[in-house]
Amino acid sequence: MFFKKCPKIHFDPEVVKAAQLPLLSRDAQWKKMTDGIRNRKMTQLMQETEAVLQEQKQLQQKIRQLKTMKKQLTQEILEHSYTLNQNGNDSSNIQQMDIKRDTLRKTSEELESAYERLESLPDRLEAVNLQLLEETASAVCRQMLESDEQNQKLDQQIRELRDKLNQLREEKEQVTERLETWYSFLHHLVGPKEMEKLDSQIAFQPQPDRQKQVKK
16 A cells, blocks of 8 residues: 655754743643554653653752752861861861861762753753654654545545445436336236236335326
């Protein structure tokens, strides 16, 4: 069977962004309309979207934890600094101060890295969502072309059936006319009284108008 091919579909990211496209993998209407036509690529993009959303959630949680840790370390460093100022240069306090400062530095770097990664995720989500939109449009296009082909075949069948029906109507009219002619001929041969006896045995009865003509 011959199927038309859909062109490769691409959309302008800026136009799509301005149109405020919903996150397709979370959209109820998208799920309903694509149920049964999702291909492997669409499923893969759905999974990728969910992975990005999961990473986003984890990063937000991690940032909250790192901010709490940074605040706590800053407070502890201030307390150690105050203790050193009060008690002099105690080597153990200085060592603890250095450890906490190093931990604070690493925590700050980790927090900055988490922020950078989190800030990059919306663009990544938009890119994956755009790919999913293009794949969806291609899948829908294929469905429309196949449905259009089926629709044309049904139109052709309807035309053929209509022609056949017209042909059968004409044939029925000819047969009916022939039956009425034979009925009229028989009526003429045997007369009305004998014809009344035959009527009960003959399945065919002429149309009322035709019957009046016969009786005349």
